[in-house]
Amino acid sequence: MAAGSLLLLCAAVLCSARAQDPYDELPAAYRKGVNLALEPLNAHAGVHHHFRFLRSLEKSDTESGFGVKYLYHHFYLKPTTCAKGTAAPPPQTCPFRNDRPMIDCVVCYKTSAEQIEPTPKPYVHCIQRPRLTQEMRTTRTQHCRRMNYNSGAPTLLAVSTGKH
Numbered sequence: 001m002a003a004g005s006l007l008l009l010c011a012a013v014l015c016s017a018r019a020q021d022p023y024d025e026l027p028a029a030y031r032k033g034v035n036l037a038l039e040p041l042n043a044h045a046g047v048h049h050h051f052r053f054l055r056s057l058e059k060s061d062t063e064s065g066f067g068v069k070y071l072y073h074h075f076y077l078k079p080t081t082c083a084k085g086t087a088a089p090p091p092q093t094c095p096f097r098n099d100r101p102m103i104d105c106v107v108c109y110k111t112s113a114e115q116i117e118p119t120p121k122p123y124v125h126c127i128q129r130p131r132l133t134q135e136m137r138t139t140r141t142q143h144c145r146r147m148n149y150n151s152g153a154p155t156l157l158a159v160s161t162g163k164h
């Protein structure tokens with residue numbers, strides 16, 4: 001009986017922790033950006049453990065009209081104890097490791113109707129936090145600003161009906 005109660009309590013704690021996962025609380029468009037960063041990281045042969053989204057540092061979106069947005073997201077990824085290639089639980093349930101540095105990521109991309117557009121090419125820059133330099137920070141910011149400012153969004157300056 002006590003073992004059954006303990007198992008039920010553990011399951012309840014796991015479910016409540018999963019429901020409060022910061023990744024799950026991100027809007028869908030920002031989760032897609034996090035996934036852009038996670039895909040190459042998890043596919044890299046030199047990375048032996050799964051990474052998870054830890055928290056956002058900065059988020060912004062600029063609406064350009066006609067359902068088009070430019071999103072910017074600065075966030076941390078943190079390594080987990082779950083090794084890649086094993087029959088482990090989903091990575092979002094893996095406990096974080098504290099013996100490895102976090103990954104500092106910036107992504108910026110264009111969406112249309114909540115889907116990431118291929119042009120301009122989404123920008124993804126991730127690096128271990130101790131290796132991040134001020135020059136890299138500046139380059140990231142400039143790249144994302146150029147993407148946003150060079151959008152070429154259509155603007156209706158005047159409409160002529162031919163009747164004056």
